[in-house]
Amino acid sequence: MNNEKFVSEEQLDFLREMMNVGAGNAVTALSQMLQREVNMDIPAVRILPAPQVSPILDNPSLPVTCVRMGMVGDATGDLFFIVPDEHKASLIHLVQQATPGPKDTGTAGGRSIITEIGNIVAGVYMRAIHDFCKLNIYHTLPALKIDMLQSLLDGSIAAMSHQAQIAFIIENVFVVEEHRIRTFFLILPPASSVQRLVDSMGQAKMALA
Amino acid sequence: MGEGVITRAPHTISSLGLGSCVAVILYDTQQRIGGMAHIMLPDSGSLNGSQPSYKCADTAIVTLIQGLLDRGAARRYLVAKIAGGARMFANYGKLDNGIGAQNIMTIKRIMKAERIRLIGQDTGGHHGRSIQFHLDSGKVLVTAIGKQTKEI
Numbered sequence: 001m002n003n004e005k006f007v008s009e010e011q012l013d014f015l016r017e018m019m020n021v022g023a024g025n026a027v028t029a030l031s032q033m034l035q036r037e038v039n040m041d042i043p044a045v046r047i048l049p050a051p052q053v054s055p056i057l058d059n060p061s062l063p064v065t066c067v068r069m070g071m072v073g074d075a076t077g078d079l080f081f082i083v084p085d086e087h088k089a090s091l092i093h094l095v096q097q098a099t100p101g102p103k104d105t106g107t108a109g110g111r112s113i114i115t116e117i118g119n120i121v122a123g124v125y126m127r128a129i130h131d132f133c134k135l136n137i138y139h140t141l142p143a144l145k146i147d148m149l150q151s152l153l154d155g156s157i158a159a160m161s162h163q164a165q166i167a168f169i170i171e172n173v174f175v176v177e178e179h180r181i182r183t184f185f186l187i188l189p190p191a192s193s194v195q196r197l198v199d200s201m202g203q204a205k206m207a208l209a
Numbered sequence: 210m211g212e213g214v215i216t217r218a219p220h221t222i223s224s225l226g227l228g229s230c231v232a233v234i235l236y237d238t239q240q241r242i243g244g245m246a247h248i249m250l251p252d253s254g255s256l257n258g259s260q261p262s263y264k265c266a267d268t269a270i271v272t273l274i275q276g277l278l279d280r281g282a283a284r285r286y287l288v289a290k291i292a293g294g295a296r297m298f299a300n301y302g303k304l305d306n307g308i309g310a311q312n313i314m315t316i317k318r319i320m321k322a323e324r325i326r327l328i329g330q331d332t333g334g335h336h337g338r339s340i341q342f343h344l345d346s347g348k349v350l351v352t353a354i355g356k357q358t359k360e361i
Contacts, residue, residue: 051210051211054226060225061225063354143298145297145298146354147297147337147354148226148337148354149226150225150227151336152297152337154210154226154227154230155228155296155298155309157210158210159308161211161249161256161264
């Protein structure tokens with residue numbers, strides 16, 4: 001759990017600030033979608049070697065719902081929005097409560113809800129990085145899969161493994177009434193894009209000072 | 210990921226959440242010594258710099274064989290089992306380039322060249338797998354979410 005190996009403490013602070021802004025926008029978007037008040041804990045931002053990501057879960061052998069997207073533009077990589085199984089039902093339920101008209105209460109309905117939320121979350125974080133770092137980045141169409149986290153990530157990690165690779169992990173706990181919904185957003189960039197992100201963060205930080 | 214283990218009965222080696230990665234298991238049925246490599250990629254030639262030898266199929270299998278022979282295994286009693294190599298995001302397009310299938314193909318080719326019998330496999334598909342390799346019996350159990358445990 002040693003962040004300093006990859007970025008300085010100062011850069012990590014800046015990263016946290018940037019992700020806080022993203023998370024704030026995610027709360028706004030989610031509260032519009034749910035049509036009720038949404039709060040959140042301060043997001044936990046971590047940087048880990050990519051192969052060591054799955055221990056972030058309490059039990060990595062349980063399934064998670066995962067929305068995978070690509071990051072394209074000035075920095076590239078893979079993006080994953082992850083909802084552990086025990087938090088999925090309340091999230092789907094809350095969205096369905098806020099949606100008028102007949103509901104698809106089956107699996108397909110739940111899948112499209114999580115996909116859409118993944119899409120929104122990726123959008124707000126991409127915008128935060130864009131605004132802070134002045135990088136033009138976008139995310140590509142989402143694909144959803146339910147399985148063990150490690151199995152969902154290993155293809156991406158292998159594909160980029162010609163360079164040492166790190167993962168940016170943002171843990172968001174959204175609080176809606178009595179529900180606490182824990183989600184993760186992962187950014188897995190190849191080393192060249194990590195460098196670009198870190199450099200842009202450095203320049204942006206200097207411009208602020 | 211990209212690691213290897215060699216041990217003897219009565220130990221168990223396990224690996225959690227294989228997606229496109231492949232677990233290659235070699236077992237000496239007489240001495241009950243065996244090993245597992247968690248292979249990420251088919252070919253180390255595409256990578257820059259020195260890589261851990263268990264990471265890529267071309268270097269991992271020979272390393273595993275040599276490690277077993279060094280610890281007293283006999284080549285003629287070695288058998289192989291493999292699990293993994295899925296394509297997790299079936300419709301993901303060019304970003305998911307089918308590493309799992311390439312891994313499996315390369316591993317089988319190397320097994321053939323090394324004249325090691327492949328006696329069990331559970332590969333491909335679109336789901337993750339966890340495996341347990343029991344060295345006392347040589348049994349390999351494959352578990353996957355929503356599926357029955359399979360013995361290979």
